[in-house]
Amino acid sequence: MTQSAALISAKEIEKVYRMGEVDVFALRKATLDIREGEFIIVCGPSGSGKSTLLNIIGGMDRPTSGRVTFRDLDLTQASDKQLTRFRREQVGFVFQFFNLIPSLTALENVQVAVELSLDPLDAHEVLDTVGLLDRKEHFPSQLSGGQQQRVAIARALAANPALILCDEPTGAIDTATGKSVLQTLFELNRNMKKTVVVITHDPSVRDIAHRVAYIQDGSISRIVENDSPVAPKDLDISEGEGE
Amino acid sequence: MILFRKLIREMWSKKGALLALIVVTAVGIASYIGFGSVYLDLDAARRAYFDAQNLAHIKVSLKRAPNWTLEQVAEASNIARVRGRIKSPALVHLKNVRMPITGTAISMPFERRSVLNDVVLETGTWFTARNEEQAIVNNSFAEANGLRPGDTFKALINGKQHTLEVIGTASSPEYVYLISPDGGFAPDPSRFGVFYLTTDFLADNTELTGAYNQLLATLRDRSRTDITVTRLENMLDRYGVVDAGQVSDEPSVRYLLDELKGLDISGKIMPVIFLLFVALILNVLMGRYVRQQRTVIGTLKALGTSSAAIALHYALFGAIVGMFGGLAGCGLGYMLQTAMLDTYRQFYQMPGIAATFRMSFFTTSMAIAVVVCVVGSLRASIKAAYLPPATAMKPPVPPAGSRTLLERFVPFWPRLPFQLKMAFRSLARNPVRSPGSASLWQLHR
Numbered sequence: 001m002t003q004s005a006a007l008i009s010a011k012e013i014e015k016v017y018r019m020g021e022v023d024v025f026a027l028r029k030a031t032l033d034i035r036e037g038e039f040i041i042v043c044g045p046s047g048s049g050k051s052t053l054l055n056i057i058g059g060m061d062r063p064t065s066g067r068v069t070f071r072d073l074d075l076t077q078a079s080d081k082q083l084t085r086f087r088r089e090q091v092g093f094v095f096q097f098f099n100l101i102p103s104l105t106a107l108e109n110v111q112v113a114v115e116l117s118l119d120p121l122d123a124h125e126v127l128d129t130v131g132l133l134d135r136k137e138h139f140p141s142q143l144s145g146g147q148q149q150r151v152a153i154a155r156a157l158a159a160n161p162a163l164i165l166c167d168e169p170t171g172a173i174d175t176a177t178g179k180s181v182l183q184t185l186f187e188l189n190r191n192m193k194k195t196v197v198v199i200t201h202d203p204s205v206r207d208i209a210h211r212v213a214y215i216q217d218g219s220i221s222r223i224v225e226n227d228s229p230v231a232p233k234d235l236d237i238s239e240g241e242g243e
Numbered sequence: 244m245i246l247f248r249k250l251i252r253e254m255w256s257k258k259g260a261l262l263a264l265i266v267v268t269a270v271g272i273a274s275y276i277g278f279g280s281v282y283l284d285l286d287a288a289r290r291a292y293f294d295a296q297n298l299a300h301i302k303v304s305l306k307r308a309p310n311w312t313l314e315q316v317a318e319a320s321n322i323a324r325v326r327g328r329i330k331s332p333a334l335v336h337l338k339n340v341r342m343p344i345t346g347t348a349i350s351m352p353f354e355r356r357s358v359l360n361d362v363v364l365e366t367g368t369w370f371t372a373r374n375e376e377q378a379i380v381n382n383s384f385a386e387a388n389g390l391r392p393g394d395t396f397k398a399l400i401n402g403k404q405h406t407l408e409v410i411g412t413a414s415s416p417e418y419v420y421l422i423s424p425d426g427g428f429a430p431d432p433s434r435f436g437v438f439y440l441t442t443d444f445l446a447d448n449t450e451l452t453g454a455y456n457q458l459l460a461t462l463r464d465r466s467r468t469d470i471t472v473t474r475l476e477n478m479l480d481r482y483g484v485v486d487a488g489q490v491s492d493e494p495s496v497r498y499l500l501d502e503l504k505g506l507d508i509s510g511k512i513m514p515v516i517f518l519l520f521v522a523l524i525l526n527v528l529m530g531r532y533v534r535q536q537r538t539v540i541g542t543l544k545a546l547g548t549s550s551a552a553i554a555l556h557y558a559l560f561g562a563i564v565g566m567f568g569g570l571a572g573c574g575l576g577y578m579l580q581t582a583m584l585d586t587y588r589q590f591y592q593m594p595g596i597a598a599t600f601r602m603s604f605f606t607t608s609m610a611i612a613v614v615v616c617v618v619g620s621l622r623a624s625i626k627a628a629y630l631p632p633a634t635a636m637k638p639p640v641p642p643a644g645s646r647t648l649l650e651r652f653v654p655f656w657p658r659l660p661f662q663l664k665m666a667f668r669s670l671a672r673n674p675v676r677s678p679g680s681a682s683l684w685q686l687h688r
Contacts, residue, residue, distance in 0.1 A: 055636075060544070061632075087547040088547020089547070095545075103256070104248065104249050112245050115245055155546070
């Protein structure tokens with residue numbers, strides 16, 4: 001992977017929650033650059049602040065201090081309207097619990113994102129990309145966990161964003177299905193040149209990414225580069241490794 | 244567009260509750276349109292009738308006043324038009340009715356001309372003789388007792404019995420609703436015999452020749468009614484004033500006016516009650532709905548849906564309920580209007596009772612229904628819009644648990660089973676809603 005410019009740059013960001021009398025630090029001076037076109041894994045135990053980091057990078061939350069920029073846009077100074085636009089046009093989210101809208105079919109869930117975007121992809125094609133075109137009329141309750149997550153990936157992709165942020169995308173599905181979901185994300189990165197950030201507590205998938213950032217107690221402890229990522233389908237994930 | 248589909252599907256899944264809300268909205272709107280329209284229609288008919296028949300504004304009943312005093316009264320300030328007439332109690336004997344019937348004989352000029360408190364001839368003809376035993380009978384009374392022109396009946400007037408020939412029947416704005424002046428809540432047109440005789444005949448038989456015993460007058464300025472009545476009372480004092488006041492205080496007229504007032508009030512109070520209820524229920528329902536949709540809202544925000552679009556999405560829920568409720572209410576209201584007027588037409592002896600279609604009523608109703616329902620869902624919609632996306636994605640913070648006042652004072656609290664503790668705590672936390680729903684539940688049983 002050639003060294004490319006930072007798509008997102010987070011500098012010394014802190015996030016403090018005030019819980020009654022005490023300040024709880026979710027992030028302490030976390031610094032991380034996300035490069036254009038890379039597949040990066042942010043790995044850390046639960047409570048390490050990785051979801052908070054993802055929310056801040058994705059314009060869903062604001063840091064207490066520090067600076068986050070996306071290309072030329074300073075996310076820490078942006079208005080709510082600007083953040084909404086940023087999420088709409090530049091970010092696709094994939095969540096641990098899929099978060100499909102239960103009253104909409106697979107296709108319609110994708111179309112929600114299509115309608116919001118200025119430069120969307122075709123909803124049918126996107127569903128085809130994740131291999132679920134034949135399930136387009138199914139409601140989320142009629143889909144398995146892995147299928148739901150693939151619909152969610154299709155939805156994230158449909159707005160044609162620069163960045164796809166995944167918060168524990170395999171956290172709620174079994175290992176084999178998880179592998180196929182990661183494979184889909186891997187292909188999006190490789191074939192469609194999307195920048196993909198995957199958050200996980202499971203270090204066994206580290207080999208699929210260009211880089212792995214380890215997060216501990218709210219700050220990035222080390223970053224490991226990987227010159228030859230392995231496709232998830234070829235990965236030998238032994239059960240039980242991880243937490 | 245897709246979100247609209249989401250809304251419709253989710254509304255459909257709540258169709259039971261929504262149908263109930265739509266029905267209550269419709270009833271509220273129907274009462275607004277129905278009662279309001281009937282009030283306007285009836286009042287218009289009344290006004291037209293009162294004006295056409297020159298119903299007097301005030302009346303003064305006396306023992307005996309000579310006719311020349313009428314000129315004096317006509318000169319008095321604020322008097323527009325005057326009429327002196329004779330009104331005498333009578334007992335009516337009908338062939339097929341065993342008991343005598345209380346009645347009233349009223350004088351009318353022999354020549355057909357416009358007078359105050361005029362009548363509308365319904366059947367038969369006007370008087371053909373100046374001083375004969377000819378009577379024009381109140382139409383409702385005649386119909387109730389099967390009297391037709393050509394029939395005769397016996398009447399005791401001023402101690403003397405007459406056999407009167409029915410020459411015609413007539414209705415009068417004074418007796419839209421035939422109520423005997425000496426009582427009864429309910430009108431009974433068969434038991435109160437109002438009939439008209441020529442002035443000459445009635446005057447001669449009540450020792451009132453060249454005189455009158457009831458003065459009727461219309462006023463130029465109705466705001467000065469009381470002063471004018473007092474002045475007339477003073478003016479006519481020596482002729483033995485028995486009673487003076489407004490014609491609107493006559494039982495039959497009063498009854499009509501009170502009914503109209505009742506309609507007007509119903510048309511204002513009932514919709515408020517029903518629509519307030521709808522707004523309150525929607526407020527609770529929508530609050531619950533938005534709480535259930537926390538993660539959906541968070542997801543939509545993560546996808547880049549604007550706060551305004553989210554608020555609109557949930558407000559639309561209310562707007563749709565309001566639209567359906569309003570539409571149903573418009574239909575129901577028009578049905579109520581025509582049905583009520585049909586009933587009034589049967590009981591009121593008054594021409595011109597007709598349903599008017601008032602477009603403005605319907606457009607206003609639609610606006611009211613939609614606004615009320617949107618206001619009812621406003622709190623929840625705004626809450627949804629202001630939910631920060633990252634917060635929305637997390638499960639809601641558990642509601643603040645605290646000891647209630649109750650448990651500090653009850654010594655055996657620690658020994659209560661936990662189900663009871665929970666029940667007491669939630670009771671104490673909703674001090675308004677809990678007794679409310681408990682009493683509703685009791686009523687329901």
